[in-house]
Amino acid sequence: MDTQRPEVVIYTKATCPYCAAALRLLRQKGVRFREIDLLEEPERREEMIRRSGRTTVPQVFIGGRPIGGYDDLAALDARGELDALLAAPAGQEGSGGP
Numbered sequence: 408m409d410t411q412r413p414e415v416v417i418y419t420k421a422t423c424p425y426c427a428a429a430l431r432l433l434r435q436k437g438v439r440f441r442e443i444d445l446l447e448e449p450e451r452r453e454e455m456i457r458r459s460g461r462t463t464v465p466q467v468f469i470g471g472r473p474i475g476g477y478d479d480l481a482a483l484d485a486r487g488e489l490d491a492l493l494a495a496p497a498g499q500e501g502s503g504g505p
């Protein structure tokens with residue numbers, strides 16, 4: 408297990424095009440992630456909503472921090488902020504700076 412990188416978790420539904428786009432972006436980044444497919448585990452939908460405050464898929468978490476859906480993930484990438492979040496030592500992601 409890679410303890411140097413924050414855990415990346417994505418809630419998806421296999422039929423969702425935004426999920427496919429988010430998975431593609433994460434794969435392009437070469438990061439490991441854990442996918443929770445709500446079609447396979449529908450009982451985890453409430454957990455996703457509780458953690459993210461949202462009801463749509465995908466929902467992405469980096470180091471436990473809710474990132475949002477594909478649009479949010481792509482916007483972070485466009486701003487050049489995604490790589491740093493993904494590369495942050497586990498436990499320090501999103502700690503901000505001065």
Ligand SMILES: N[C@@H](CCC(=O)N[C@@H](CS)C(=O)NCC(=O)O)C(=O)O
Nearest residue numbers: 423424425462463464465476477478
């Ligand atoms: N802007 C969102 C759109 C996400 C979205 O519309 N997801 C659809 C599935 S592709 C959804 O969750 N619909 C409601 C549902 O499936 O419960 C994003 O970029 O993630």
